[in-house]
Amino acid sequence: MHCTNCGKEVDPKAVICPSCGVQLNQNAPIVNGEGKDWLTTLLLCLFVGPLGVHRFYTGHTVIGIIQLVTAGGCGIWTLIDLIQIITGSFRDANGNELVKKN
Numbered sequence: 612m613h614c615t616n617c618g619k620e621v622d623p624k625a626v627i628c629p630s631c632g633v634q635l636n637q638n639a640p641i642v643n644g645e646g647k648d649w650l651t652t653l654l655l656c657l658f659v660g661p662l663g664v665h666r667f668y669t670g671h672t673v674i675g676i677i678q679l680v681t682a683g684g685c686g687i688w689t690l691i692d693l694i695q696i697i698t699g700s701f702r703d704a705n706g707n708e709l710v711k712k713n
């Protein structure tokens with residue numbers, strides 16, 4: 612097996628080329644990252660929800676800006692988000708569920 616980047620011979624089981632450091636196994640699962648903290652999102656929505664801060668925090672930047680401009684859809688949107696966060700159906704921009712820490 613040869614490195615696709617630098618062409619040097621590498622161990623077939625190697626994940627990263629020892630010569631140039633490029634990732635060899637393209638089929639390796641990409642780590643999506645952990646979801647955002649549930650409690651932080653809840654508190655942000657509860658106290659500064661109309662400013663869309665919980666949306667910025669979870670990566671929904673565009674929605675955050677819209678909520679900021681419309682004052683959280685006159686509070687209704689903030690309330691819907693709050694219910695979704697409490698019931699656990701709220702997802703961050705990467706599609707990860709919010710993480711509840713003990």
Ligand SMILES: [Zn+2]
Nearest residue numbers: 614617628631
């Ligand atoms: Zn290489």
